[in-house]
Amino acid sequence: VYGTIEEDALRRDFTVNALYYNIADFSVVDYANGVQDLEHGILRLMGDPEIRYREDPVRMLRAARFAAKLGFVLDPATEAPIAELAGLLGEVPPARLFEEVLKLFMGGYGVASFEKLRHFGLFEQLFPATEAALATEEEGFPHTMVLQGLQNTDARVRSGKPVTPAFLFAVLLWEPVRLRAREYEAQGMAPYAALQAASSDIIEHQLARVAIPRRFSTPMREIWALQPRFQHTKGKRPQRLFAHPRFRAAYDFLLLRAESGEADRELAQWWTDFQKQHAVPEPDARVEEQRSRRRRRGGRRRRGPATGGKGE
Structure with a gap:
């Protein structure tokens, strides 16, 4: 999109985003009183807020994210x-909301983002089943576990560790998965089957709000x-569990459950x-042999029927 610098400023979401640096005289060019808002820690939407939110509902998430990241308050x-207008997020493609969720919770200020989202009534638009579960928390630990998990994620980001x-x-x-599994168990389903069924239910409903690519939903289910x-x-x-490729992530998840009071601390210890x-065990030799055979079979090319030369 082309235009003047003034027109570009008006397209920005917030006044603090509409600041420009003039390299000719080293001054800050401010078209929307952004410097004043910056000095006072105020996040102010450009234009009519209702119109701007209706144009792009994701602006509501950005407002919550910037407020959390910068420690600002909304005008x-x-x-x-x-x-x-929070319900307008239901009109946003789930794949786009997945990217927004990563920005909210994996930037090192996940706890603050979580609190802002709940304060503005936006979290339930992204994670409706989780919001319902938080409303029925038992002895405080559902809420505590989410917060503890986000605190751990924030700490890893600040330490430069991968998340x-x-x-x-x-x-x-x-x-919500745990609560749904309990319902299935009450109906007579075996615990493991109940957990699998609950996982499928919650993921299916969640995908309608926020997409979760299979490369992430598969290890999530394994955890x-x-x-x-x-x-x-x-x-x-x-020992067999220790050898599982997803053991470390699942173990960290167990620790988180124990820290929040949902799992037995002695078991975690x-x-x-x-x-x-114990050292990490070597894979079973028979399993390795089976994998090797599959690789060899997969690498073979089928030969077509022999064809004769001239005269056949």
Whole structure:
């Protein structure tokens, strides 16, 4: 889009975004009193807030994100329409909202973003099942677990450690999954089957709001599915679980559950001690042989029928 610098300024979302640096005289060019808002820590939407939110509902998420990241407060006129217009996020493509969720929760200010989203009534538009679960928390730990998970994520980001969307979404969706699994168990379903069914239910409904690419939803499901296996601490089961490719993420998830009071702290400590006493086992030789055979079979090319030369 081409135009003058004044026209470009008017297209910005917030006044603090409409600041320009003049390299000729080293001055700040301000078309919307952005410097004043910056000095006072105010986030003010350009133009009529209701019209701007209707043009692009994601602006409401940006307002919450910038307020969380910068520690700013929203101008009253900027905040006022959000509660009424929050439902417009349902018109935004789920794939776009996935990217916005990553910006909100994986930038090092996830806790602040979570609190802002709930304050503005936006979190339930992104994670309706989780919001419902938070309203029925038991002894405080559903809310605590989400906060603890976000605190851990923020700490990893600040330390320069990697974070993964799979673990983030596993944390954000665990409470509705756990509660749904309990309902299935009450109907007579076996615990593991109940957990699998609950996982499918919650993911299916979540995808209608925020898309979760399969490369993240698959490990997320594995993290959940491994949780019951931590209960087995006898015989060869611990070693087999220890050898699972997703063990570390699932173990970290168990620790998070224990920290928030949802899982047994002694069980979490048992697995911590187990890791200190055991080396990561080598894969079963038979499994490796089977994989090798599959690779060899997959690499063969089928030869077509022999064809004769001239005269045939």
